[in-house]
Amino acid sequence: MTARMRRSRIAAAIAATGIAMSGITLAALPASAAGATLHEAAAESGRYFGSAMAAHYLNNSQTTSILNREFNMITAENEMKMDAMQPQRGNFNWSSGDRIVNWALQNGKQVRGHALAWHSQQPGWMQSMEGPQLRQAMLDHVTQVATYYRGKIHSWDVVNEAFADGSSGARRNSNLQRTGDDWIEAAFRAARAADPQAKLCYNDYNTDNWDHAKTQAVYRMVRDFKQRGVPIDCVGFQAHFNSGNPVPNNYHVTLQNFADLGVDVQITELDIEGSGQSQAEQFDGVVQACLAVTRCTGITVWGVKDTDSWRSYGTPLLFDGNGNKKLAYHAVLDRLNSGGTPADPGDPGPGDPGPGDPGPGDPGPGTPSCTATYSEGEKWNDRFNGIVTIRADTNISSWTATVQLQWPQYVSATWNGSPTWPAERTMVMRPAGNGSLGAGQTTSFGFTVMHGGNWTWPQVSCAAS
Numbered sequence: 001m002t003a004r005m006r007r008s009r010i011a012a013a014i015a016a017t018g019i020a021m022s023g024i025t026l027a028a029l030p031a032s033a034a035g036a037t038l039h040e041a042a043a044e045s046g047r048y049f050g051s052a053m054a055a056h057y058l059n060n061s062q063t064t065s066i067l068n069r070e071f072n073m074i075t076a077e078n079e080m081k082m083d084a085m086q087p088q089r090g091n092f093n094w095s096s097g098d099r100i101v102n103w104a105l106q107n108g109k110q111v112r113g114h115a116l117a118w119h120s121q122q123p124g125w126m127q128s129m130e131g132p133q134l135r136q137a138m139l140d141h142v143t144q145v146a147t148y149y150r151g152k153i154h155s156w157d158v159v160n161e162a163f164a165d166g167s168s169g170a171r172r173n174s175n176l177q178r179t180g181d182d183w184i185e186a187a188f189r190a191a192r193a194a195d196p197q198a199k200l201c202y203n204d205y206n207t208d209n210w211d212h213a214k215t216q217a218v219y220r221m222v223r224d225f226k227q228r229g230v231p232i233d234c235v236g237f238q239a240h241f242n243s244g245n246p247v248p249n250n251y252h253v254t255l256q257n258f259a260d261l262g263v264d265v266q267i268t269e270l271d272i273e274g275s276g277q278s279q280a281e282q283f284d285g286v287v288q289a290c291l292a293v294t295r296c297t298g299i300t301v302w303g304v305k306d307t308d309s310w311r312s313y314g315t316p317l318l319f320d321g322n323g324n325k326k327l328a329y330h331a332v333l334d335r336l337n338s339g340g341t342p343a344d345p346g347d348p349g350p351g352d353p354g355p356g357d358p359g360p361g362d363p364g365p366g367t368p369s370c371t372a373t374y375s376e377g378e379k380w381n382d383r384f385n386g387i388v389t390i391r392a393d394t395n396i397s398s399w400t401a402t403v404q405l406q407w408p409q410y411v412s413a414t415w416n417g418s419p420t421w422p423a424e425r426t427m428v429m430r431p432a433g434n435g436s437l438g439a440g441q442t443t444s445f446g447f448t449v450m451h452g453g454n455w456t457w458p459q460v461s462c463a464a465s
C-alpha cells in the first residue's frame with residue numbers, strides 16, 4: 001500500500017467514525033491504519049524521524065530500546081565532532097563515532113554525520129591555529145573523516161553555525177572564518193570529493209524565523225552557492241526552542257523559501273523547553289511546518305529522554321526521565337499520521353539539476369506552473385484566517401487554487417478571489433480579475449475557517465494555464 005493510499009484510508013476512517021483530526025485525537029484510530037511509532041508515522045509521507053544518540057545511551061537498555069523502536073535516523077550527539085575524531089593532529093580516533101554508526105547500521109538505521117567543520121568543540125591543537133595552516137588542517141579533517149565514513153552517511157553537516165546572531169547578518173567571527181570567507185565552500189567541495197553519495201548540509205540555529213537577519217544571511221549564502229555550483233544539497237535547522245525563542249508562525253515559509261532554492265531542508269536538533277499542552281502544541285507546529293514542505297525530508301530530535309538532554313532543566317524532549325511518552329510525543333505522532341505533502345528529496349551529487357528533481361509529475365520547462373503556499377493568519381476561539389500565496393513559476397495567464405478543508409471545518413468568508421465549491425469542504429479559488437503573472441511574481445487570497453475544534457491547516461495546491 002502506498003503512503004497516499006494509506007492516508008486516504010486514514011481519511012476514510014476519520015470520515016466513518018467522525019473522529020476530529022485536531023491536535024492529539026488521532027490515537028483513537030485503529031493501530032493498523034496509522035503508524036504506531038514516530039518513524040513509521042513519518043514514513044507515511046516519505047520522511048524519516050531521527051534522534052541524537054550519545055555513547056552513554058548504549059549502557060541503558062531502556063533508552064536503546066526506545067531509540068530502536070521509534071527512530072530510523074541517528075546523529076551522534078558529540079562522538080563525531082572534530083575534537084572526538086582528531087584529538088591530536090593527524091591522529092584520528094574512530095572508536096567513539098564507530099560505536100554509534102555501527103549500532104545504527106546494525107539496527108537498520110541511517111546516520112546523519114555531525115559535524116565536519118565548526119568553530120566549537122575543536123581539538124585543542126586546532127583552537128590555537130590560524131590562517132593558511134588552519135585552512136589546510138580543516139580541509140584535511142573534512143577529507144579524512146568524510147572518506148572514512150564514505151557510503152555510511154545519509155547527510156553530513158559539513159559546516160555548523162557559521163553565522164553571527166543578531167541583526168548584522170554577518171559571518172560569526174572564528175578562527176575558521178578568519179582564514180577567509182571562502183572557507184565554507186572549500187569545506188563543501190572537499191566533502192563532495194570525499195563522499196559523493198552523502199547529502200551535504202549547512203546547519204545552524206536561530207534561522208527558523210524568516211524575518212530574522214541571520215535567516216536571510218544564510219539564505220543569501222545558499223542561493224549564491226546554488227548559483228555558482230558550490231555542492232550543497234541541504235540546509236539543517238537545529239530548532240532549539242524555548243520561551244525566549246519560540247517556534248515562529250512563519251516556520252513553513254522559511255522552510256519553503258530555502259527548499260525553493262533547490263535544497264532539501266531538515267529539522268536536525270529539535271528540542272523545545274516546556275511541558276504539557278503548550279509544549280505539545282509547539283512540537284505540533286514544527287511537524288506541521290515540515291509536513292507542508294515537499295523538500296522537508298525529515299525531523300531529528302536532540303535526544304530520547306528529558307534527563308539525557310543537554311538542556312535537561314527544560315525537559316525539552318518527547319520522553320520523560322522514566323521513558324514514558326509525553327503529551328508532546330502524542331502530538332508529534334498524531335500529526336505525522338495526519339499525512340502532509342509527500343516528501344520529494346533531490347539527489348545529491350553534481351548532477352542535481354536544482355529546484356526539485358524533474359520527477360514524472362513535474363512540468364517541463366515552458367509548461368505554465370504555479371506554487372501555492374498556505375500561511376496562518378489571525379486565530380480566534382472559533383475560527384482562523386488562512387492566506388494562500390500563489391507564485392508563478394513561469395509566466396502564466398491564469399491560475400486556479402484548490403483549498404481542501406478537514407471535517408468539521410467550513411469557510412465563512414473569503415477575500416481577493418472568486419470561490420466555487422465543487423465538493424463539500426473543497427474550495428476552488430480563481431483570480432477576482434486578470435490572473436496573469438510573470439515568472440516569480442506572487443498574489444494572494446484569504447479566507448476564514450470556522451474550525452469546530454479542528455485546527456489542521458487546509459491543504460492547498462495550484463494549477464496554471
Ligand code: XIL
Pocket residue numbers: 077078160238269310
Ligand atoms: C551539544 C551537545 O548536546 C552537548 O552534549 C555538548 O556538550 C555541546 O553540544 N548545536 C549543535 C550541537 O550543533 O552539536 C550541540 O550539541 C547543540 C547545539
